[in-house]
Amino acid sequence: MAEPRPVLEMAGIVKEFPGVRALSDVDFRLFPGEIHALMGENGAGKSTLIKVLTGVYSLDGGTITLDGRSVRIASPLQAQQAGISTVYQEVNLCPNLSVAENIFIGREPTRMGRIQWKRLRREAAELVDRLGLDIDVSAPLSSYPLAVQQLVAIVRSLNTGAGDGEGPGTKVLILDEPTSSLDRDEVLQLFALMRRLKEEGVAILFVSHFLDQIYEVCDRMTVLRNGTLVGEHMVSDLDQVGLVQLMLGKAMGQLDELHEHQLRSDAGDTLVQADGLGRTGGIAPFDLEIRKGEVIGLAGLLGSGRTELARLLFGADQPDTGKVTIGGRRVSMSAPNDAIGAGVAFCSENRKSEGLVPDLTVRENIILALQASRGWTRPIPVAQRDELVAKYIKALDIRPANPEARVGQLSGGNQQKVLLARWLITQPKLLILDEPTRGIDIGAKAEIQKLVVSLSEEGMSVLYIAAELEEVLRLSHTIGVLRDRRLVAQIANGPEITTSRILETIASGEHQ
Amino acid sequence: MSATTQSPTASDSRTPSSSPSRAARLLGDRRLPVAVTALLFLLMYGGGLARYQYYGFAEPQVFLNLFIDNGYLLVAAVGVTFVILSGGIDLSVGSMIGFTTMFTAWLVERQGLPLLVVVPMALAVGAFGGFLMGYVIHNFEIQPFIVTLAGLFLFRGLCLVISKESISISDSTVSSMAQAQASLGVGFLSIGAIVSLVVLAVAFYVLHYTRFGRRVYAIGGNEQSAMLMGLPQGGTKIAVYTVSGFCSALAGLLFTLYIQSGDPLHATGMELDAIAAVVIGGTLLTGGSGYVLGTLFGVLVLGLIKSIIQFEGTLSSWWTKIATGVLLCTFILVQRFMTTRKKA
Incomplete structure (x- = not known):
């Protein structure tokens, strides 16, 4: 074999959580001077592998070999000292x-213990300069x-382990979804840096949900599915369709169903009517x-007022002008309870901080809203409760299908489904989904979109917020365009409406 | 998408080159609360000068007495500053001070041990007590509030195990040390005041010029991040409570010197004075932000309230508590305003 020796080899990795087998017998290797993508749906075990x-x-179970030597890594500090550095999806700084x-x-840098x-500051400024940042x-x-x-x-x-000669320098750099909060220029800046490091011989493990980015910058990829290894491929040998099929374990055709979905134009009676609703x-x-x-569907740039509009309709923020009628009745909207009582459900974009209780089980999280709407004095019978939970776990394909698993240990996509299940169980009339597909993979995305379609066919109204225009366009009967915290247009969807038409509206603030 | 008020063109506000504006920097400056407390102190002192000018308030010794009468509180508050900066809380301070007075008085008076032996023993016991609490907090992941509350009861109880009655100290070394004065020309300082200022200087150095000090800030800012950045957050946490235990014991020794007796009820509730001084000094109770110098001003403000009420003569000493309560409330509201302002 002409292949050089891998800098990192993980063999037969097993990781279990109570009720969940997150990784079973996964092999993974990383060569110096390559950018390696770790691919898989949410819940496939990418984050777990990185955290191990x-x-x-x-x-x-399993072994980790670094530079030909078997290592045990017991803490992030040890990992750093061994030359493995990580940048997480959420910024983990102080x-x-x-x-x-x-x-x-x-x-x-210290002299006799004195910083x-x-x-x-001088060294920090030099490092920052090298990256071309002016801060x-x-x-x-x-x-x-x-x-x-x-x-x-x-x-x-990057600087971990380097510098004062204490460590061996960074050998392995792990980038876990680093691009999710960067704009295009910043992404390019990051890629330039990654390529330079690659030339210096650093092995980079890159995780991203954006397939285009993977194909732009990576050399090799490892695909995981349901906590097992599917395969290792050179990026040049596998096209995007093939990759998606590997990740999902099913053929692409199934995903296309959604595109066939006919947009119904014969919507029913008015459910919600907002007149002059606003908040300074x-x-x-x-x-x-x-x-x-x-x-x-609500379309608009980040910060254009999409979430603010949704929060007003849910009573999470109090309007200072206007009124709302739901099903013909005036609703005061002074608190979310008023909206919930009128049949409105709201899935927040921050599923971690504003939605789920990570330490409770899937069952408890799903049942929370229903119990709240019944009041604490009328408990839900156990049999009925278990039946409901089982039904929604099945309907939404929540994995693992274990009602007793702790929600905190589920992947992002599955957490989103649990949050959805919680609100669906209360059978709302209007479901507000704020970025339900953010940070989750294509498979789960398609499932959630299909669900929206079928809910709408059953007569539920949905207010759908997404950053991706294609998504909004595909699902919505009507598209509300926001710009500078103003609802500038409401466009009836039809074959002639395209993303570029909507972009024009966002840009000009007018609908032609 | 959050409720950030950014300029409409999202790309503009995201360019890395945008430096925070001057006004925002001033408001966001972490030194501002300390400056506010220092200003408050000066205003109060000026007010005192204007009102009691002819009653001797202008004597430099009145100012120096603030350090003499509150030296032990300053030492305790410095320890508490470490704990609060790390995002924790220590309620055992008052009991630890009370216990140290009893422990010291008992060893010196009843057992006849020389002070030179007793002092390191008392400090070691305090540091070890703090270490134990830190160990429990870190290893069993229990709220610091509960663990140090247990410490509060434990050490107060131990006072009564030693003796139910107060022990007055007649040891000659103690009384000569208590009366020792360091002349400054315009007035004098006691040993307790000097020790407290040395502790303050050491704490300032440790917090700002050592890795340990910066770890305390990092953990207070975001403990999870600190862990992921590879900082030994467990050891730091334990060390912080050890420092606080040590400072409490030292404060106990200064208090013994100041009052020349041990009593099971000495310093009851002093942990709350210490916490109040730290908060009034501008340290955020959520951790990660504040200065030990602020704590000095916090202690001085509390001390000055006491002095002013003494000068007033007709007011009951309970007015001290009322004034402290009002100040504390105001400062917490100001902090709240400042932190929400920063997020917006």
Whole structure:
């Protein structure tokens, strides 16, 4: 074999959680000077594999070999010392400290135990310059936007182990969804840096949901499915269709069904009528009519007021002008309880912080909203409860199909489904979905979109918010376009409506 | 998508080059709360000067007495500052001070041990007590509130195990140390005041110029991140409670020196004074933000309230508590305003 020796080899990796076998017998190898993509749906075990490698989780079976030597990695610190650095999806830095400190903390230059602040700032500024960033390293990290914080996290991880000669330098750099909060220019900046590191011989493990990015920058990929290894391929040998089929374990045709979905134009009676509803600092007053069984998609840039509009309709923020009638009755909307009582359900975009209770089981999380709407004095009979939970786990294909699994241990896509199940069980009349498909893979995305279609066919109204215009266009009967915190147009969907038409509307603020 | 108020063109506001504006930086500056407390102290002192000018308030010794009368509180509050900066809380401080007074008085008076032996023993016991609490907090992942509450009861109970009655100290070394004065020309400082200022200086150095100090801030800022950044957060947490235990014991020794007796009920509730001083000094109770210098001003403000009420003469000493309560409430509201302002 002409192949060089891999810098990292993981063999027969097993990781179990109570009720879940997250990884079974997974092999993985990484060569120096390559960018390697780790692919798989949500719940396939990507995050678990990374956490095992970085010492966040302990290993239940298998071996890790680094540079030909067998290693046991018990903590993130050990991983760093061994030359494995990680940048996580969420920025894991301390916002209260300065940029320079965040880059160096734990490895500050010291003389006789005294931190040399001047040297620290100077070196931090040099590192930041090398990346082409123009930021003040002595300012607190919290004063910069998330994208910059992400780049600082990368600067930090690159510098781990290097510098004062304590460590061997970074051999393996793990980038777990680093691009999800970056814009196109920042992504290019990141890719340029990745390529440079690759030339320096660093092995990079890259995880991203954006297939185009994988094909743009990666050399090799490993595909996981349901916690098992599907295969290792060179990126040039496998096209995107083939990759998706490997990830999903089914043929592409099944995904296309959705495109065939006929948009119904014969929507029913008015369900929700908002007149002049608005909130200062949130969104300018708007009129909106939602009919029974209608899917309304909201399109607009980040920060254009999509979420604010949804929150007003749910009573999560109090409107200062206008009124809402639901099913012919005026609803005061002074608190979410009013909206829930009128049959509105809201799936927040922050499923972690505003939706699920990670330490409760799938069953408890699903049943939460239904129990709340019944009141605490009328418990749901056990048999009925178990039946309901089983029904929704099956209907939404929540994996693992174990009602007793803790929600915190599920993958992002499955957590989203649990949140959906919670609201569906209360049988709402209007379902508000705020970015339900963000951060989840294509398979789960398609399932959630199919679900929206079938719910609409059953007569449920849906207010659908998504960053991807194609998604909005595919699902919606009517598209509401937002711009600068104003609902500028409502467009009836039809064959002649394209993403570029909507983009024009977003850009110009007018609908021709 | 969050409720951030950014300019309409999303790409503009995201360019890395955008530096925070000047006004935002001033408001976001973490030194601002300390400056506010220092200003408050100056205003109060100026007010005192104007009102009690002819009653001797202008004597430099009145100012120096603030350090003499509150030295032990300053030492305890410095320990608590470490704990609060790390995002924790220590309720055992008052009991630990009370216990140290009893322990010291008992060993010196009843057992006849020389002070030179007793002092390191008392400090070791305090540090070990703090270490144990830190160990339990970290290894069993229990809320610091509960663990140190247990410490509060435990050490207060141990006071009564030693003796149910107060033990006054007649040891000659103790009384000569208590009366020792370091002249500054315009006035004098006691040993307790000097020790407390040394502790303050050491704490400042440790927090700002050592890796340990920066880890305390990092953990207080985001413990999960600190762990993922590879910082030894467990050891740091245990060390923080050890520091607080040590400072409490040292405060107990200074208190013994100040009051020359041990009593099972000494320093009851002093942990709350210490926490109040830290918070008034601008340290966020959520951790990660604050300065030990702020704690100094917090202690001075509390001490000054006491002095002013003494000068007033007709007011009951309970007014001290009322004034402290009002101040604390105001400062927490100001902190709340500042942190929400920063997020917006």
